[in-house]
Amino acid sequence: MKFSVVKTLGYFLGGIWTARGGRKRIEARQRKNLRRLVKTAREKSPYFKELYAHLPDTGVLKLSDLPVTSKSELMAHFDDWLTDRSLTLAQARQHMESMDNLGVPIGQYAVFRTSGTSGEPAVIVLSASMLEFIFGLALARMSRRQFQFAKKIERSGTNVIVTGGNGHFVGAGFDLLRQNLKIPLKREFQFIPAEQAIEETIKQLNEITPMASIVTYPSMLTILTREQELGRLHMEPAAIKVAGETFTPELRKRAQKAFPSLQFDILDAYGCTECLFMAFECDCGRQHVPEDWVILEAVDENHQPVADGTLSATALLTVLANEAQPLIRYELGDRLRFYPDPCPCGSPFRSFEVEGRQATVVRVGEVTLSPLAFDLEHERARRVQMIQTSENVFEVRAELLTEENPEEVLEQVIESVGEVFTKNGLPGVKIHKSDAPPQLTASGKFHEVISRPLIPARER
Numbered sequence: 180m181k182f183s184v185v186k187t188l189g190y191f192l193g194g195i196w197t198a199r200g201g202r203k204r205i206e207a208r209q210r211k212n213l214r215r216l217v218k219t220a221r222e223k224s225p226y227f228k229e230l231y232a233h234l235p236d237t238g239v240l241k242l243s244d245l246p247v248t249s250k251s252e253l254m255a256h257f258d259d260w261l262t263d264r265s266l267t268l269a270q271a272r273q274h275m276e277s278m279d280n281l282g283v284p285i286g287q288y289a290v291f292r293t294s295g296t297s298g299e300p301a302v303i304v305l306s307a308s309m310l311e312f313i314f315g316l317a318l319a320r321m322s323r324r325q326f327q328f329a330k331k332i333e334r335s336g337t338n339v340i341v342t343g344g345n346g347h348f349v350g351a352g353f354d355l356l357r358q359n360l361k362i363p364l365k366r367e368f369q370f371i372p373a374e375q376a377i378e379e380t381i382k383q384l385n386e387i388t389p390m391a392s393i394v395t396y397p398s399m400l401t402i403l404t405r406e407q408e409l410g411r412l413h414m415e416p417a418a419i420k421v422a423g424e425t426f427t428p429e430l431r432k433r434a435q436k437a438f439p440s441l442q443f444d445i446l447d448a449y450g451c452t453e454c455l456f457m458a459f460e461c462d463c464g465r466q467h468v469p470e471d472w473v474i475l476e477a478v479d480e481n482h483q484p485v486a487d488g489t490l491s492a493t494a495l496l497t498v499l500a501n502e503a504q505p506l507i508r509y510e511l512g513d514r515l516r517f518y519p520d521p522c523p524c525g526s527p528f529r530s531f532e533v534e535g536r537q538a539t540v541v542r543v544g545e546v547t548l549s550p551l552a553f554d555l556e557h558e559r560a561r562r563v564q565m566i567q568t569s570e571n572v573f574e575v576r577a578e579l580l581t582e583e584n585p586e587e588v589l590e591q592v593i594e595s596v597g598e599v600f601t602k603n604g605l606p607g608v609k610i611h612k613s614d615a616p617p618q619l620t621a622s623g624k625f626h627e628v629i630s631r632p633l634i635p636a637r638e639r
């Protein structure tokens with residue numbers, strides 16, 4: 180696997196040139212990239228060759244002609260999915276068995292896995308060109324303010340990453356891959372595994388001064404914000420970046436207040452293992468799609484497009500830079516709403532907001548509730564979690580601050596949760612307490628509410 184600085188520069192300069200040309204140039208570039216990807220997929224991926232067998236010539240194809248693909252289908256045909264026959268699923272899995280191989284390329288590729296919250300984890304293959312795209316295009320899409328800021332904080336202290344460390348996850352592995360490939364970047368990172376006890380994380384964070392930036396999941400930021408508010412954590416990051424989960428405006432406001440050391444708005448990086456650079460946040464706080472290389476479609480349950488301004492049931496992702504493992508109209512499960520008006524920042528790229536992910540919504544019978552409806556904070560607990568064990572039954576778990584009277588904490592939480600269900604017309608819901616510790620996802624994310632997935636949703 181060889182990373183090319185020249186090709187990265189190509190993505191950067193091409194990206195600048197495309198943006199300057201406005202909508203017309205962006206759409207032309209997207210069309211050209213899509214046809215090239217479809218052509219490669221048809222020629223080199225036996226799976227896509229068969230899937231697209233009945234379709235017209237690539238030169239006249241439209242995106243809507245292409246069938247939707249799903250993670251489970253693609254994973255079931257992994258060895259026929261890739262456009263390169265030299266890497267098999269068995270080889271990738273064997274490579275990932277040892278944590279010593281985290282961020283170590285296998286032949287021409289790097290491999291990572293998703294957490295598999297909703298079933299079998301996906302194995303994602305990154306080629307050098309995907310990395311060149313990520314570095315080059317992300318730089319091209321940065322605003323001047325973001326660029327100046329990145330330069331400023333680069334050497335102002337330690338950059339910390341708090342994500343899952345119990346598997347080949349991209350959060351912990353990407354920087355190791357960068358080091359292995361000798362990709363020049365002045366920033367150095369310190370990794371803290373999200374799975375360890377919060378107390379240990381706080382201890383480590385308190386020792387890091389000066390701290391330039393911290394990158395973590397919104398669920399971990401929620402916990403850190405609260406610990407900072409209560410005076411147990413004293414970190415002073417100049418910048419915070421969140422990724423991997425929905426970032427709510429409420430948390431943004433609260434964290435910005437709790438960390439007065441911040442010199443920049445909290446950056447919300449909407450991405451996933453399948454496409455690390457899926458959107459970019461502008462100075463107005465909107466997410467924009469880098470449409471020359473990424474296609475995001477907001478669609479209903481039947482995969483038909485929804486109008487701008489309407490919340491989608493799911494989203495379809497097409498990654499035009501990944502020719503090794505084609506992701507074309509790949510169902511993500513995230514719910515998006517495209518803005519009907521142009522963004523005040525003046526970007527020609529379409530903008531959207533992420534409303535949440537299907538798996539995080541709680542469904543009981545015909546009633547759908549947001550996890551935010553429940554108040555799962557307790558002054559005597561570090562974190563409280565509610566798990567839906569069957570349609571009408573929930574379980575409450577907690578990581579307590581003191582050993583003193585744990586029953587009382589759980590009972591108070593159960594009472595408050597029960598009130599929310601009753602208020603929403605669900606008095607019959609049963610809530611039990613559990614002595615087990617809160618459950619984390621395979622990639623170390625803490626979800627306050629774990630609902631029963633009713634429809635296949637993308638894992639985080």
Ligand SMILES: [Zn+2]
Nearest residue numbers: 461465522524
């Ligand atoms: Zn904007």
